[in-house]
Amino acid sequence: MPVPISQAWTVASYVLKQKIKGRKQYPLVLMLEPLYRCNLACAGCGKIQYPAHVLKQELSPEECFKAADECGTPMVSIPGGEPLMHSQIEKIVEGLVARKKYIYLCTNALLLKEKLHLFKPSKYLTFSVHLDGQKEHHDFSVCREGGYELAVEGMKEALKRGFRVTTNTTLFDGADPKSVRAFFDEMMELGVEGMMLSPGYSYDKAPDQKHFLGRARTRRLFRAILANRKPTWQFNQSMLFLEFLMGKRDFRCTPWGMPTYSIFGWQKPCYLLQDGYTDSFAELMSTTEWGNYGTESGNPKCANCMVHSGYEASGVDYTFSSLKGLWAAAKATLFTRNQDDEALLMLNEPVAPVHSYNPLVQIDSKSSKLEETRA
Numbered sequence: 001m002p003v004p005i006s007q008a009w010t011v012a013s014y015v016l017k018q019k020i021k022g023r024k025q026y027p028l029v030l031m032l033e034p035l036y037r038c039n040l041a042c043a044g045c046g047k048i049q050y051p052a053h054v055l056k057q058e059l060s061p062e063e064c065f066k067a068a069d070e071c072g073t074p075m076v077s078i079p080g081g082e083p084l085m086h087s088q089i090e091k092i093v094e095g096l097v098a099r100k101k102y103i104y105l106c107t108n109a110l111l112l113k114e115k116l117h118l119f120k121p122s123k124y125l126t127f128s129v130h131l132d133g134q135k136e137h138h139d140f141s142v143c144r145e146g147g148y149e150l151a152v153e154g155m156k157e158a159l160k161r162g163f164r165v166t167t168n169t170t171l172f173d174g175a176d177p178k179s180v181r182a183f184f185d186e187m188m189e190l191g192v193e194g195m196m197l198s199p200g201y202s203y204d205k206a207p208d209q210k211h212f213l214g215r216a217r218t219r220r221l222f223r224a225i226l227a228n229r230k231p232t233w234q235f236n237q238s239m240l241f242l243e244f245l246m247g248k249r250d251f252r253c254t255p256w257g258m259p260t261y262s263i264f265g266w267q268k269p270c271y272l273l274q275d276g277y278t279d280s281f282a283e284l285m286s287t288t289e290w291g292n293y294g295t296e297s298g299n300p301k302c303a304n305c306m307v308h309s310g311y312e313a314s315g316v317d318y319t320f321s322s323l324k325g326l327w328a329a330a331k332a333t334l335f336t337r338n339q340d341d342e343a344l345l346m347l348n349e350p351v352a353p354v355h356s357y358n359p360l361v362q363i364d365s366k367s368s369k370l371e372e373t374r375a
């Protein structure tokens, strides 16, 4: 079981309640960004590019609780920035645990070992550690030598003290599927509860705009990685979302599924784009032109996107929309092997060495061309 039964039950009953109420658009996971400050400056992340006066700001615990109460999701993901650098992160976590929210505290884990004493193990709290692959790949991806080792040290300590620990991995163009599979083995041997995956998205503010994946390349990469799956691998996310990444099914983006709240307010329409902010969650839901987003909308900013914050909630929504969806999710959970001989051959294809990515995919968010049409 990739997540504890109590969490699966809480999420399932929440989604079923939304369905019974006839709500077509409902939030599933609050993306709570209490600060943008970070102790890394990853090439694929634009958050650290904000000016100093923005990086200094933090949401107060009360503002975080108000956002969680307003949108009412059963799960809260806390990315950033680096949440462990927030001056009151333990108060934020404590208050959310008291509200029985399942929290994924997304951290690069550089500070995890020294800050662990601030937290108590709980079924509601998971440290979701950002690791982009094996040592060399991760350190290159986050532009910090030694980052992998420090993170693993923190994870071992957290596991020893009884915390829930998962990994979250973002894959970019040039990722080596064989190495990613070896990384999965390493993480499961370390004792993490499960892993989460997503392709990268080209933030307008990210300094490195050349190594984001287009849709056809995303599907090919994830098929090579996730077909012929080992039974030991556990994924802490929707199995239907993984099938979507492998190109086995298609979903429409549901950006309302993971609303984002930060020091600027509620972000339109999703974690990745910044088409304005609202003061309240109700205003976000009622004033966002949701039809203007998602690949099928023709919006060039969404053309190549397949990221979890747009499509994972789509997988969960599909699961609970019909018996067909429930059956598909059950099958994807029980029969995980996905035997695929062609995908095995893909593992032997040469990949660019990690330090010499070729700019084969160049996503220009101002261009309306789909990379898929060129693949």
Ligand code: SF4
Pocket (backbone or CB within 6 Å): 253, 254, 255, 269, 270, 271, 272, 273, 293, 294, 295, 301, 302, 305, 306, 307, 309, 310, 311
């Ligand atoms: S397709 Fe991606 S960028 Fe566009 S709204 Fe959905 S999640 Fe955001």
